[in-house]
Amino acid sequence: MAEQKPQAQAWQDTAVGLGVLAMAGIVVWQTIIIPENAIYARVGPKVFPWLSAGLLGIMGALLTIAGLRGGWEHDSGGDTDWQSLGWLGLGLILNAILIPYAGFIIACTLLFLCTARAFGSRQPLRDAAIGFSLCFVAYVGFDRVLGYKIGSGLIERLL
């Protein structure tokens, strides 16, 4: 599997290495701007961030080298199913947008519906019914019975 597209894979693995290097860069940037001076401490707040940045940087460099040399062994990823990812992404985004306004039950019913679609379901009515029941029971159970608050919303207000 890993040998499918050696060229493409080496390129992707190099990109992963560069991504880790970029993360190390962000850590360095954020470490530099940590304010230091106010309170006396034997080991200041920057010591561990510098060590982590160093570790991340070295690993990023080694990964980049490994990528340039042809990459390492992993699932080739095959054909990415963009349609499935699209449905999943839509569900996740709707969830984050709607949950503060429409409430958990509506937002998560839609998330459930889109996720089921992403995994190949073609029965939206059944999925919506199951998703709604699940979210309804979960809301009552967590928010009302256990007291683990998951916000209010259009339906939640009526309960």
Add this chain to the structure above:
Amino acid sequence: METLNLLAQGFAIALTPVNLMWCFVGVFVGTAIGVLPGIGPALTIALLLPLTYKVDATAAFILFAGIYYGAMYGGSTTSILLNTPGESATIVTAMEGHQMAKRGRAGAALSTAAIGSFVAGTIGTIGITFLAEPVVKFALQFGPADYFSLMMLAFVTVSAVLGTSAIRGLTALAVGIVLGMIGIDLQTGQPRFWFGVPELSDGINVIVVAVGLFAVGETIYLASQRKSATPAEVIEVKDSIWMSREDWSRSWKPWLRGSLIGFPIGAMPAGGSEVPTFLSYYLEKKLAKHPEEFGSGAIEGVAGPEAANNASAAGVLVPMLALGLPTSATAAMMLSAFQSYGITPGPQLLSSQPMLVWGLIASLYIGNVMLLVLNLPLVALWVKMLKIPEPLLYGGILVFATIGTYGISQSVVDLLLLYIIGIMGYFMRRFDFPTAPVIIGMILGPLAEQNFRQAMTISQGDMTVLLTRPLSATLLALAAIALLAPMVLRWRSAR
């Protein structure tokens, strides 16, 4: 004798109706999530962490321990009947167990796995019972410098030695340590890595990271792979779940050998259950009367590794309870549960919270018995769970991921963080980075920093204290060997 006395008191606590109920809920939920592909014990404990606001510490840990043990049992059911091992430790069970199932011997395979898990779990729990105090006594000599070095050793073994690649393991660890540093530095009061986002100045909740990596990341990965995914088929259990006389005589020695391999390896500050399961597999193959059966369903190849897996899972609880050192993602989640109760695991735990610890240990014995009783007769129920269609299963997983995350503070920022970490989890899965070191780094990183600071305060900034204290020097030397030895060996064999 004192140990047995304390254990008896522990049983008195674990056998109260309320705690028995929690133990039962734990093993039941644990088995269920162990059976379901895509959900593991670390994720489940993360989702149940909010419970810690509602129930007392003893009940919560009895519940978590039940989930931990139950998931091991459930995982073997999935690998035998479905051949999609939920976690790496059950890969070996899947090799032989699934072959047995294909040849119509699913019942016997499930049986030897369950009884082997019971034997190993019980031996492992006996090990915890008698090892906890000596380890604590030893650990009481540890100073902050020694703790720091012990954590370095755990970092190296968890990320670099176990798993496929030291580089990718250490990358994951570094990411975890950085995530753990986000927020106000407790000693100096300075905000770190907060990117000007107020929500980040309180730090990222470990629930968000665990749920992001294990639930959202996994779901994204599986959605992206749908074109190449082949629908797995659940094998029906047609034979009796009672093992024949021959099965018993071929199973009992592997159970014992597996337990004896698994427990010590799990109890080391390295942890990990892959090594003992593979060791047990190769040992059984060597000792078997019919080694040619291996690969096409040898019962020894299920009995031994399954016992090794459970015994090492029990072993992991020793450094976790006695040293406060988690060596698996699940143990790290339990540590953060301790923290949310304001309890510091470590050598003081046994003297400050003796009834919590002994109640927990006693409930492990009880949980094991419950699991044995629960597992085999209910196998039809577990098979039904295996048949939950993927669309509904992953829809449900994301709903619970939302509850766990949004419920922390009803903040959309937490949801967005969840998604970002989920996307990171997808890339980690795709490019074969281990995820457990992220969680362990996030939980242990701040503790390592704290111990380092204490050590430097005591030594007045003298770094050499790490090398002049014999214990610390030994631990650091072990860490260096663990890190460098595989590289040297590889370099020499490549020449």
